[in-house]
Amino acid sequence: MHLDSQHRGLQPDKRPVLRGLFRCVPLLFAVFTLGLVLTFASSPQISANANNGTSGTKQHLLQATHRKFKSVCGLPKPGYASCMADVTLNTSGQPLTSSSPQTVSGYGPAQFHTAYNLPCAPGGPIAAVCSTPSSFGPDTIAIVDAGNFETGVSGLETSLDDYSQNYGIPACDESNGCLSVVNQSGQDSPLPAALSIDDYSWSTEMALDVETAHMICQDCKILLVESDDDSVPNLAAAIAEAATFKPAAISNSWESEPDEPSLDSSVELTGTAVVFAAGDDGSGGPTSQWWPGDDPNVVTVGGTTLNLNADNTWNSETVWIDSGGGCAANYDAPTWQTSLPDWATQGCGTKRAYGDVSADADPNTGASVNINGSWEQVGGTSLAAPLVAGIFGLVGGVNTGVTASSVPYSASSSAFHDITSGNDCTSGQTTHCYAATGFDTPTGLGSPDGIAGFTSLPTQPTLTVTTVSQTEESLSWTASSATDGIAGYYIYRNGTRIATATTTSYDDPGLSANQTYSYYVVAFDTDDNQSLPSATVNGFTAIPEDINEDGHVNLLDLSILADKYGQCGASVGRADINGDGCVNLLDLSLLAQTYGSE
Numbered sequence: 379m380h381l382d383s384q385h386r387g388l389q390p391d392k393r394p395v396l397r398g399l400f401r402c403v404p405l406l407f408a409v410f411t412l413g414l415v416l417t418f419a420s421s422p423q424i425s426a427n428a429n430n431g432t433s434g435t436k437q438h439l440l441q442a443t444h445r446k447f448k449s450v451c452g453l454p455k456p457g458y459a460s461c462m463a464d465v466t467l468n469t470s471g472q473p474l475t476s477s478s479p480q481t482v483s484g485y486g487p488a489q490f491h492t493a494y495n496l497p498c499a500p501g502g503p504i505a506a507v508c509s510t511p512s513s514f515g516p517d518t519i520a521i522v523d524a525g526n527f528e529t530g531v532s533g534l535e536t537s538l539d540d541y542s543q544n545y546g547i548p549a550c551d552e553s554n555g556c557l558s559v560v561n562q563s564g565q566d567s568p569l570p571a572a573l574s575i576d577d578y579s580w581s582t583e584m585a586l587d588v589e590t591a592h593m594i595c596q597d598c599k600i601l602l603v604e605s606d607d608d609s610v611p612n613l614a615a616a617i618a619e620a621a622t623f624k625p626a627a628i629s630n631s632w633e634s635e636p637d638e639p640s641l642d643s644s645v646e647l648t649g650t651a652v653v654f655a656a657g658d659d660g661s662g663g664p665t666s667q668w669w670p671g672d673d674p675n676v677v678t679v680g681g682t683t684l685n686l687n688a689d690n691t692w693n694s695e696t697v698w699i700d701s702g703g704g705c706a707a708n709y710d711a712p713t714w715q716t717s718l719p720d721w722a723t724q725g726c727g728t729k730r731a732y733g734d735v736s737a738d739a740d741p742n743t744g745a746s747v748n749i750n751g752s753w754e755q756v757g758g759t760s761l762a763a764p765l766v767a768g769i770f771g772l773v774g775g776v777n778t779g780v781t782a783s784s785v786p787y788s789a790s791s792s793a794f795h796d797i798t799s800g801n802d803c804t805s806g807q808t809t810h811c812y813a814a815t816g817f818d819t820p821t822g823l824g825s826p827d828g829i830a831g832f833t834s835l836p837t838q839p840t841l842t843v844t845t846v847s848q849t850e851e852s853l854s855w856t857a858s859s860a861t862d863g864i865a866g867y868y869i870y871r872n873g874t875r876i877a878t879a880t881t882t883s884y885d886d887p888g889l890s891a892n893q894t895y896s897y898y899v900v901a902f903d904t905d906d907n908q909s910l911p912s913a914t915v916n917g918f919t920a921i922p923e924d925i926n927e928d929g930h931v932n933l934l935d936l937s938i939l940a941d942k943y944g945q946c947g948a949s950v951g952r953a954d955i956n957g958d959g960c961v962n963l964l965d966l967s968l969l970a971q972t973y974g975s976e
Contacts, residue, residue, distance in 0.1 A: 525573025594768025626775030657702020681739025
């Protein structure tokens with residue numbers, strides 16, 4: 379079992395009091411405990427070389443220096459929230475700061491975009507740096523945090539501009555339309571006061587969230603919604619206000635205990651990806667109440683330790699030992715979880731498992747963050763949440779009416795790096811906390827490998843087939859919708875694609891008479907993401923009036939119709955061609971004129 383020298387061996391109900399204490403001990407001191415040795419020994423970075431799966435060659439790993447770290451926010455009191463940012467510390471127990479990001483050795487755009495195979499703007503190629511767009515948007519990433527940046531909006535803008543300038547990515551501030559800051563009522567003034575916690579403030583959290591979201595989607599607008607304080611009702615009100623701006627995603631790097639069911643409606647949104655950090659206290663076990671990450675309607679992001687090759691390509695990932703997650707106590711599992719082939723092995727029964735996906739969170743492989751001109755190395759699932767929210771920005775969010783947490787479950791397994799090693803177990807825990815092949819509670823479906831796992835599929839069309847003649851069928855279907863727009867429809871006959879249409883109809887001529895043909899239609903968007911196929915509908919190439927299906931319209935058909943419907947009456951049926959209330963020779967002559975008598 380993977381142990382941590384600070385809190386493993388404690389009773390699970392005592393562990394939360396250590397939020398905010400030093401939790402990771404430097405490797406250079408030989409006098410530390412066996413738990414530290416086990417932690418280091420289980421890390422994939424103990425090897426100087428690792429195989430790069432894409433090239434088959436041996437490359438040196440980027441080495442992460444293991445340091446102590448401390449939570450920015452302490453354990454919240456009931457009704458209040460705790461942010462999930464963790465800052466690395468120097469040997470004196472103070473935040474490790476520098477005038478240069480290279481000194482703190484945190485990851486930046488080159489590492490995250492290369493490792494996770496991400497473009498830097500919607501529709502672009504995989505790249506770490508984008509040129510400045512002519513205008514930002516239309517997609518917006520909203521971020522909800524408590525209080526104001528300690529030096530105000532100008533301080534946040536300066537920090538973000540310093541970050542952008544260092545990495546060569548587009549500047550992002552209010553003047554160029556990239557950044558907006560509003561209060562929980564959606565107004566740009568008055569903004570709340572800065573919220574301090576012990577020697578820290580939510581400013582570190584804000585800088586991490588805003589810089590990460592901008593770094594991932596460099597063409598997106600960034601909207602920071604600041605709640606009056608860190609009370610859960612105010613944060614929930616800020617989420618509801620953020621939703622009115624119609625963002626692609628709303629990033630939240632905070633959590634509260636216990637559950638707040640009366641506020642569920644604030645986070646249970648469709649058409650917007652509501653993203654939450656899974657927490658930094660290890661697995662919540664089988665009866666977790668960390669709200670709202672345990673709500674099945676939000677996308678909950680677990681934490682990993684991300685190991686890279688020297689060229690920043692992905693080498694390996696393990697569960698970050700402090701990542702949160704578990705099995706919800708009060709929320710049932712959604713169908714997209716219970717339908718997983720390995721759901722029964724998760725141990726959650728009928729309850730929701732979280733997280734859904736995962737990303738880098740270990741402070742030792744964390745991000746370089748600029749805070750008022752000073753660089754710090756910051757991690758926690760506070761890093762993982764805006765990273766995933768940024769990806770939802772890259773794909774334009776989710777379709778109207780779609781619950782975003784369902785989207786990754788509809789993707790191919792190749793859309794994720796499967797995390798198969800490590801755990802976030804607390805003392806005495808043996809379930810709900812180990813990585814495994816496929817879905818697992820600590821890391822969900824895995825970490826991003828491109829954008830496909832976060833792309834909302836086009837909606838499913840509904841098909842109608844109408845027989846035109848003995849050689850032609852006419853197809854029509856309902857219009858589909860997609861985040862990136864519908865590019866067209868693939869038409870399939872008897873399981874083979876026969877045509878592509880850009881409208882919602884298609885005529886299929888040149889068929890054989892008296893044959894049954896089966897059809898279905900698939901919508902696709904501008905990135906060729908395809909909808910589920912429509913239900914299969916059969917068409918039979920016999921003209922409607924060829925009652926006995928012998929390929930001829932003649933007196934025999936008329937006699938059958940007359941026998942069935944009566945020659946005259948209120949319901950004479952489909953063979954009353956001229957609509958005079960009778961089936962007679964006049965109708966037959968009209969049929970013969972149209973189709974021929976043989």
